[in-house]
Amino acid sequence: MIAMHALILAGGEGSRLRADGVPAPKAMVPVAGRPLLVGMVETLSGLGCPTITVAIRRDTLSGAALRDLLERSLRIVDCRTPSSLHTLEEGLWSVPPGPLLCTMVDTVMRPEDWKHVLVESEQRLREGADACVSITSFVHDESPLYVREHDDGSVARFASEPGASSWITGGAYVLSSRVRDLVPRVISLGIVRMRGFLQWLVEHGYRVATTRVEHVVDLDRLSDLRLAEAGLTGAQ
Numbered sequence: 001m002i003a004m005h006a007l008i009l010a011g012g013e014g015s016r017l018r019a020d021g022v023p024a025p026k027a028m029v030p031v032a033g034r035p036l037l038v039g040m041v042e043t044l045s046g047l048g049c050p051t052i053t054v055a056i057r058r059d060t061l062s063g064a065a066l067r068d069l070l071e072r073s074l075r076i077v078d079c080r081t082p083s084s085l086h087t088l089e090e091g092l093w094s095v096p097p098g099p100l101l102c103t104m105v106d107t108v109m110r111p112e113d114w115k116h117v118l119v120e121s122e123q124r125l126r127e128g129a130d131a132c133v134s135i136t137s138f139v140h141d142e143s144p145l146y147v148r149e150h151d152d153g154s155v156a157r158f159a160s161e162p163g164a165s166s167w168i169t170g171g172a173y174v175l176s177s178r179v180r181d182l183v184p185r186v187i188s189l190g191i192v193r194m195r196g197f198l199q200w201l202v203e204h205g206y207r208v209a210t211t212r213v214e215h216v217v218d219l220d221r222l223s224d225l226r227l228a229e230a231g232l233t234g235a236q
Helices: 015-019 036-046 063-071 084-092 111-126 183-188 194-203 222-233
Strands: 005-010 052-056 075-078 100-104 131-136 146-149 155-159 168-175 208-212
Touching (some): 005 036, 005 084, 036 052, 036 063, 084 183, 100 111, 111 131, 111 168, 146 168, 155 208
Parallel strands (some): 005 052, 052 075, 131 208
Antiparallel strands (some): 131 168, 146 155
16 A cells, blocks of 8 residues: 555646536546546545545535545645646645645546556655656647656656657656645746746756656547546557
């Protein structure tokens, strides 16, 4: 079992999915028969995360959905923040001290891949890394963040263009205690997106390791939903 706290960032409204005709809030979009958020919670709980915190707009949940989440002993943070990094900061107030798995709610992976991310990231932190990001070569993202690595597998830099790299971030990040405490400081510098925070860490000498995952879907569009369904069910 893996003793790492989890924080799910679910503050987005899913406007692009709605534009494609998917009416449900992103966190509640059904994937492989279960709402996206519920499936992620069940997976992380099954992997032994001692606490799971969800930063979400409460008004995006129906009464029944909210009661279901609370019955699962989740920590719910009502979040109306302007950016992903602000959502992380808000959620951190409710997460106990220690290493943290932070993930976007629309990051879709198979349960065995989530286990791989947690186990390998935990090992990277034991080896001295300050953070660990999941990366994938399955590029199906409207705004991918490419990762260029050193020979030892740590991040040399993040970039918006591929260059010599075919790997992109996969939406799941493990932060050491040292790094999670830096979030307010970085926001005070005017950096408001997760990608900006990650790049700041690398530029300031923090060691960001990587863990590779074959298939990750960032669920923003209806076409992403079909890919996510196929990835979880094994359909081609």
